[in-house]
Amino acid sequence: MALWPDSYDGVWTLGGPVSRRGIGLHGGEIAEVCLKPSSRAGFHVSWLNNSDPSVTLTPHQAQESPLCTTLMLGDRRLGTVEHLLAALAGCGLTHVEIQVSGEEVPLLDGSALGWVEAIAEVGLTHAATSRLQPPEIKHPVVCHRGSSVITATPAEGFNLVCVIDFPQAAIGDQMLAIELTPARFVEQIAPARTFGFRDQVDQLRAAGLIQGGGLDNALVCDGDHWLNPPLRFADEPVRHKLLDLIGDLALVGFPQAQVLVYRGSHGLHIDLAKALLDVCPVTVS
Numbered sequence: 342m343a344l345w346p347d348s349y350d351g352v353w354t355l356g357g358p359v360s361r362r363g364i365g366l367h368g369g370e371i372a373e374v375c376l377k378p379s380s381r382a383g384f385h386v387s388w389l390n391n392s393d394p395s396v397t398l399t400p401h402q403a404q405e406s407p408l409c410t411t412l413m414l415g416d417r418r419l420g421t422v423e424h425l426l427a428a429l430a431g432c433g434l435t436h437v438e439i440q441v442s443g444e445e446v447p448l449l450d451g452s453a454l455g456w457v458e459a460i461a462e463v464g465l466t467h468a469a470t471s472r473l474q475p476p477e478i479k480h481p482v483v484c485h486r487g488s489s490v491i492t493a494t495p496a497e498g499f500n501l502v503c504v505i506d507f508p509q510a511a512i513g514d515q516m517l518a519i520e521l522t523p524a525r526f527v528e529q530i531a532p533a534r535t536f537g538f539r540d541q542v543d544q545l546r547a548a549g550l551i552q553g554g555g556l557d558n559a560l561v562c563d564g565d566h567w568l569n570p571p572l573r574f575a576d577e578p579v580r581h582k583l584l585d586l587i588g589d590l591a592l593v594g595f596p597q598a599q600v601l602v603y604r605g606s607h608g609l610h611i612d613l614a615k616a617l618l619d620v621c622p623v624t625v626s
C-alpha cells in the first residue's frame with residue numbers, strides 16, 4: 342500500500358516499536374513515549390517503569406484540565422494526550438500499545454508532525470483482530486457550553502467543519518471544512534502547531550502551568566501579530582483546533598458523521614465523545 346491507508350475502514354497496527362522523548366508542556370520535565378504494535382483493538386496505555394497492566398482508553402477517563410486533555414487511568418494521570426492520539430487515529434491506526442514514562446506526553450513541536458514521522462518510520466501493518474466499532478449515529482447529537490457548540494450529524498464519511506472567532510486580529514475568523522482521510526490528516530492537519538496568547542503566558546507560568554512551553558513549541562499571538570512567525574499555514578490556528586478535535590474523538594473512534602464545531606475546547610470535544618458513547622456504545626465487531 343501507499344504509506345497511509347485510503348480510509349478509516351481498515352484495521353492497522355504499527356510495523357514495529359518506535360519511541361520519542363521530549364519536554365512535557367506543563368511539568369517541563371523530559372517524558373518518553375514508546376509506541377508498540379498490538380493485537381488488541383484500541384489504544385492501550387502502560388508505564389515504562391512498572392509492570393502494571395495496560396489501561397484501554399475511553400472518553401470517560403478524560404478530565405477537564407487547562408489547555409489540554411488529561412486522562413485519569415486508575416490512580417494515575419496522563420496529560421497532553423491529544424496530539425499523540427490525533428496522530429495515531431488520524432493516520433488510520435486502530436491497535437496500538439502506548440508506553441509512557443510519566444504523567445505527560447511530550448509536546449514535541451506543538452503539532453502532531455513528530456508523531457506522524459515516528460509512525461512513518463515503522464510503517465503500518467494489518468492488525469490481527471477486528472477493530473472497535475466507532476459510534477454509529479442515527480440522529481443529530483448536539484452539545485454546547487454557552488455559545489460554544491459542537492454537533493454530529495449522520496454522513497457518508499468523517500467530515501469536519503471548524504469555525505473559530507478570536508478578537509485578536511492575527512487570528513480573527515477562520516473556517517475549515519475537510520473530509521478526513523489519513524493522507525489529508527498528515528498533509529493538512531498534523532503539522533499545525535498549538536497556539537497561545539502573550540498576555541496569558543505569565544499568568545499560566547505563575548499558576549505552575551506551561552513550564553515546558555516556549556517559542557519553539559507553540560505559536561504565540563500578540564494581538565495583531567505573531568511573536569514567532571512564519572506560520573506553516575495562513576490558517577494554522579483553525580487547523581490546530583481540528584487536530585485537537587481529532588485527538589479527542591480518537592478516544593471514541595471516528596463516527597460516520599459531519600462534526601461541526603464553533604469555538605471548540607477540549608471540554609466541549611469530550612462532551613461530544615461521551616455523548617456519542619452514550620447513544621451508541623462501542624463494541625468489538
Ligand SMILES: [Zn+2]
Pocket residue numbers: 423424535581584585
Ligand atoms: Zn493542541
